[in-house]
Amino acid sequence: MDNTTNTLAEQSKLRRLVNSYGVPRLIITGFLLLMFILAPVAGVDFATQITNVINRFSWNAIMVLAMVPMIHSGCGLNFGLPLGIISGLLGATLSIEFGFTGGMSFLMAIVIATPFALVLGGGYGWMLNKIKGGEMMVATYVGFSSVSFMCMMWLLLPYKSPTMVWGFAGKGLRTTISLEGFYDQFLAKFLQIDLNRFGINLVIPTGSLLFFALLAFLMWVFLHTKTGTAMTAVGSNPTFAKAAGISVDKTRLLSVVLSTWLGAVGILLYEQGFGFVQIYMAPLNMAFPAVAAILIGGASVNKASITNVIIGTILYQGLVTMTPTVMNAIVHLDISEVIRIIVSNGMIVYALTRKTEGGK
Template structure:
């Protein structure tokens, strides 16, 4: 019996259990401080749907041994280009959203390809480099947002300046097109379920899961598990890594589009800078390691992480009359990443 418990703790890891219990206690405490559990749950679910695909974007690179994708901003940029282009062309509704995807995916694939060429030359040091490649690309895009020839009046600065605004509303274009699709509410609107967004999220989960069930997906997993073994089996290791990086980048682009349609705003400039960190923290929280991740890790991790993000402001604030959510977010997410990085893994390099 004690052995079982110990084994469970070993498998899950202390930080994960502590955070899980913390979230549980937040839900338990909610009714006592006049926070409606149903509303909180609804908020959590909306945020899970919003962030799910971004977290999913970690999986391919983790599986191929490229480590945690701190370069997520690269995919996000491609998504943002798709989003702004569709607004520029006044594409509305589901079609507009589809148009944004059509623009974003090839850009993401191209960026991902270039990004993979860098990562293939710096094996073993991918994570730090990915972080700064992500950061630099955000900075480059800051300049590009100023210079690109967008002229839709809803997007550019009002007072005669050139360049795009820092936040652009998707109201009237494709705000909530996924979220509201077959959405339903309960209890007079206290509970809202964004059915369409979840359908999209689960479709993506299914596609990625299916991809890793194919011959190529199997090869990518083997490359991540032991690149020397894969090479001895005739696999082109760099090619597999390239595919995984491109896939991650494309998922990043799709992820930000889902996020933006639910959020209602496109955030440009420095907005994407730190977006990789919550996604990284979420997948680690879900039980992934630096080189193994599953769909379950994605779903569980996103739920736990977003759960804490939604519950801490409401519950902790009511308890302590002070907004500690930001500090808790920083400590939880970075603590989780730190834990994963310092854990002794059996992985051979």
């Protein structure tokens, strides 16, 4: 009798654990683990793939983190993330234009990007306050239109740095700008753990991970402050929050500005790891992987946590990294880009169709 009771209790506990994690997310996790198992079988270097997954996590995690404040305030998923990315790109290009080099160019890029993020995020937040209930639809339009507008501005703004402008015309920015000599790998190489000397192709970008950990911790602390609690209250029940004396519009505005600033910092971290600044149409679809990642991580349109950010980014970037490489090695055909597009877009579609379900 006791054994039966214990068995039933364990099954119930396991069932609750599975339900809390989510069956679909469990399947995605299982598929990712399968890719890791198949990697050495297919002749793919396991350590190299671990390095690639960690790198992609460190590049993208802050842009996923940028989703958290807007979700908490009830503004929904930040499809207007390109506004933050544009702020970061302006910070990066102006930092180079002003002649900053090395690590200082990264720090100055953040400093310069901040006022742009405050202004663009403030206008974006004001707009979202005017159309409560339709935030995500308008945010998508804002994100797309801002990228299109900046395609003209990158050609018209009076940049002069020979590192960035088109050589034959002397004006207008190049599509891709190298960060060599500026902040290429600035954080990635800080306290970097390189095991190549021991014959293992594993490199851990410690600085990038620590930078994300710092921002994630600060976000967690903020959400537990009086302002952060008010932000959560506004997202959960704006009527109750207003009755409690909380300014709903100001709180929502703050969340949008914070999300925009995190997007700006996120793209700068992405660039230092990638080694290039990419402008014009590059930011157009960058919001979708971030949205998909946090939803796959277990968030919903009105609830998100740091844990959702970490789990979602690992699952999304892990699959995007591992699946094309492993499948390519198995079938011996160069179809990695096709598989990457199918996997990434498939996860985006899956995540968006489950946007109201959270971790269920």
